[in-house]
Amino acid sequence: xxxxxxxxxxxxxxxxxxxxxxxxxVRHLRKAGAEVHVVMTPAACEFITPLTLQALSGNPVHxxxxxxxxxxxxxxxxxxxxxDAVLIAPASADFIARMAAGMGNDLLSTLxxxxxxxxxxxxxxxxxxxxxxxxxxxxxxxxxxxVKMFGPDNGYQACGDVGPGRMLDPDVILQNLAEQFETxxxxxxxxxxxxxxTREAIDPVRYISNHSSGKMGFALAAAAADAGASVTVIxxxxxxxxxxxxxxxxxxxxxxxxxxxxxxxxxxxxxxSCAAVADYRPETIAESKIKKDPGAPxxxxxxxxxxxxxxVASVAAKEDRPFVVGFAAETNNVVEYATSKLQRKKxxxxxxxxVSDKSIGFNSEENAVTLIGPxxxxxxxxxSKQLLAxxxxxxxxxxxxxxx
Ligand code: PMT
Numbered sequence: 001x002x003x004x005x006x007x008x009x010x011x012x013x014x015x016x017x018x019x020x021x022x023x024x025x026v027r028h029l030r031k032a033g034a035e036v037h038v039v040m041t042p043a044a045c046e047f048i049t050p051l052t053l054q055a056l057s058g059n060p061v062h063x064x065x066x067x068x069x070x071x072x073x074x075x076x077x078x079x080x081x082x083x084d085a086v087l088i089a090p091a092s093a094d095f096i097a098r099m100a101a102g103m104g105n106d107l108l109s110t111l112x113x114x115x116x117x118x119x120x121x122x123x124x125x126x127x128x129x130x131x132x133x134x135x136x137x138x139x140x141x142x143x144x145x146x147v148k149m150f151g152p153d154n155g156y157q158a159c160g161d162v163g164p165g166r167m168l169d170p171d172v173i174l175q176n177l178a179e180q181f182e183t184x185x186x187x188x189x190x191x192x193x194x195x196x197x198t199r200e201a202i203d204p205v206r207y208i209s210n211h212s213s214g215k216m217g218f219a220l221a222a223a224a225a226d227a228g229a230s231v232t233v234i235x236x237x238x239x240x241x242x243x244x245x246x247x248x249x250x251x252x253x254x255x256x257x258x259x260x261x262x263x264x265x266x267x268x269x270x271x272x273s274c275a276a277v278a279d280y281r282p283e284t285i286a287e288s289k290i291k292k293d294p295g296a297p298x299x300x301x302x303x304x305x306x307x308x309x310x311x312v313a314s315v316a317a318k319e320d321r322p323f324v325v326g327f328a329a330e331t332n333n334v335v336e337y338a339t340s341k342l343q344r345k346k347x348x349x350x351x352x353x354x355v356s357d358k359s360i361g362f363n364s365e366e367n368a369v370t371l372i373g374p375x376x377x378x379x380x381x382x383x384s385k386q387l388l389a390x391x392x393x394x395x396x397x398x399x400x401x402x403x404x
Pocket of ligand 1: 215
């Protein structure tokens, strides 16, 4: 079921007694980490209420193309494009016939015409209807177009008949669905990543910070989500869009990043500390804007700084710690200093970043790093932060499995 983590499932429900089983199916899909939007035909609404499925899916249920409220939330074309997979369960004989004929006479059939995502059908109907030559021909047509059938099952039917046509057990349908997705390297893992700079206030309008743009951390978040992980990025002040399928928590200073990291790494599998956290903050923050003395051009000012908490070391010191990967931004003796940070902060892996080269590191589009473990070093050549992030996530996932 881990393969369903982070996946976007459009569940189509058509009219049939098995529709009541979809409530459980939505619950299991959510538990497996999938996001679910439910589309119901008018006949389906006779068997189970949209309200039930809305409560369970956490999203508004779509029942009509002409519903301006639903269209304003997510239009039907957008919904068709949103899905990673369309699962229609139960799929009635009528719906299968309409789909085989290429009709778009309700929301669900229209979505099936629009979507580029694979479509899976779990047929459910009376055995006579299933065995009828017209239904068999319609299924053949759909299978020929690449639609996959899950079932039907054989056995007792609600109408009292015995034979083929029962909807497969919801667990079996979801197992079949999960098998259609590749296993991501981090499927089912909970990953927390810090990104960007922190800002340490001096007074209401001034702060101490650095040049981190958050690009490296956000690229890692996107790559980890692509690898199937549930990702939370704790971001300092950055000007970036949140990657798809990533939960974002915005913080400003080191102490709030520390609190967020301590909270969100509870029950997490991996922590990647990419943020450029200010090591020091002003001891006191002036309540109002600090004014210069106009009559004293030689005036100097001293700000006393105190140490900030070390976030990555605090996470690594937790009793039930996740796998911890730190970064080391160095300008000289890069590998040597990074290795000492690996040991001192009790990290599992450290990524050494030579920030003396302006074309890589802080606020650049590209980066080049060396991944360092207890007894190995793997240099990664200069490339875009996106490509580098995918390479890093692949390596980190491999070492995570070996070292855990
Ligand atoms: O954001 P970009 O513009 O894309 O740039 C990316 C980057 C250069 C910021 C990134 O690749 C990088 O090197 N990040 C680490 C920056 C840094 O502050 O390194 P450091 O050597 O000072 O810290 C070592 C490790 O301790 C890091 O994992 C850091 O997140 C962590 N740390 C540091 C201080 C602190 N108080 N708490 C921490 O958790």
